[in-house]
Amino acid sequence: MLNLSSLTSGYDGGTVLHGLDLEIPDGSVHAVVGHNGAGKTTLIHTVAGLVPTSSGRVSVAGSDVTRLPAHRRARAGVGLVPQGRRVFPGLTVQEHLTLAAGGRRRRAGAQWTPDSVKELLPRLAERAGHRGRQLSGGEQQMLAIARALLGQPRLLLLDEPTEGLAPLIVQDIADLIKTLPERGLTILVAAPRPAFAVEVAERVTILVAGRVAEEFSAKELRDQPELAAEAMGHATAEGELVASAVSSNNSPALDAG
Numbered sequence: 001m002l003n004l005s006s007l008t009s010g011y012d013g014g015t016v017l018h019g020l021d022l023e024i025p026d027g028s029v030h031a032v033v034g035h036n037g038a039g040k041t042t043l044i045h046t047v048a049g050l051v052p053t054s055s056g057r058v059s060v061a062g063s064d065v066t067r068l069p070a071h072r073r074a075r076a077g078v079g080l081v082p083q084g085r086r087v088f089p090g091l092t093v094q095e096h097l098t099l100a101a102g103g104r105r106r107r108a109g110a111q112w113t114p115d116s117v118k119e120l121l122p123r124l125a126e127r128a129g130h131r132g133r134q135l136s137g138g139e140q141q142m143l144a145i146a147r148a149l150l151g152q153p154r155l156l157l158l159d160e161p162t163e164g165l166a167p168l169i170v171q172d173i174a175d176l177i178k179t180l181p182e183r184g185l186t187i188l189v190a191a192p193r194p195a196f197a198v199e200v201a202e203r204v205t206i207l208v209a210g211r212v213a214e215e216f217s218a219k220e221l222r223d224q225p226e227l228a229a230e231a232m233g234h235a236t237a238e239g240e241l242v243a244s245a246v247s248s249n250n251s252p253a254l255d256a257g
């Protein structure tokens with residue numbers, strides 16, 4: 001379903017992803033794990049078409065989408081649940097769903113409708129009249145997922161869907177993600193920690209400084225959790241370097257100013 005081949009991308013400031021190869025079969029959940037700054041969001045945004053590919057190839061369901069802009073990838077079945085959820089504080093749940101289902105994406109026989117996403121996520125039905133700002137973090141995350149589903153994706157990209165959520169809600173989100181493949185979706189999820197990745201995914205890629213350090217099956221990581229820590233170890237050393245650089249900038253003189 002998703003095939004990345006020698007994918008290189010980044011920003012004006014420099015290359016972030018260096019020749020990534022990744023293959024995610026139809027109907028499976030694949031997690032990418034890495035420390036802050038490893039390139040998870042850049043990867044998700046490059047697949048969505050929000051960050052340009054400088055070399056290599058992105059294929060979705062056998063079609064090369066590397067040169068397609070984001071809106072055409074969305075039409076080709078790529079859905080994005082962005083980091084931070086991006087729910088509108090003043091709009092109700094129902095208004096979010098109606099907006100997401102509207103326009104060009106409203107198709108006869110579409111799999112996902114406001115009613116079918118509320119069936120999948122009963123909490124949203126209960127909260128239909130509540131505004132974005134009145135929702136808990138978990139409810140906002142469910143709304144962000146519902147909104148993406150209304151774009152009728154075949155490939156769903158989820159960027160750190162459990163950020164800032166309490167453990168019970170994290171479990172709800174994990175349970176929800178695990179039900180999506182049986183509804184015809186293929187999932188790429190970015191997660192800061194391996195524990196969530198092995199809970200939801202069949203396979204886990206460890207990203208270190210924009211490169212694939214290792215790829216494991218979830219079973220391998222459940223049996224030997226130290227493998228993920230070892231693979232991420234290089235990143236820890238780097239993170240410490242970054243942390244010491246930041247703290248040396250953060251001098252008492254600056255604090256006082």
Ligand SMILES: Nc1ncnc2c1ncn2[C@@H]1O[C@H](COP(=O)(O)OP(=O)(O)OP(=O)(O)O)[C@@H](O)[C@H]1O
Pocket residue numbers: 011012013016034035036037038039040041042043192
């Ligand atoms: N819009 C941008 N412009 C320039 N550089 C960026 C931009 N966004 C991210 N970067 C840089 O790209 C690198 C990877 O960042 P990215 O956000 O992809 O990492 P991440 O693994 O998602 O981290 P986090 O867990 O903190 O979200 C970092 O060095 C970051 O500073």
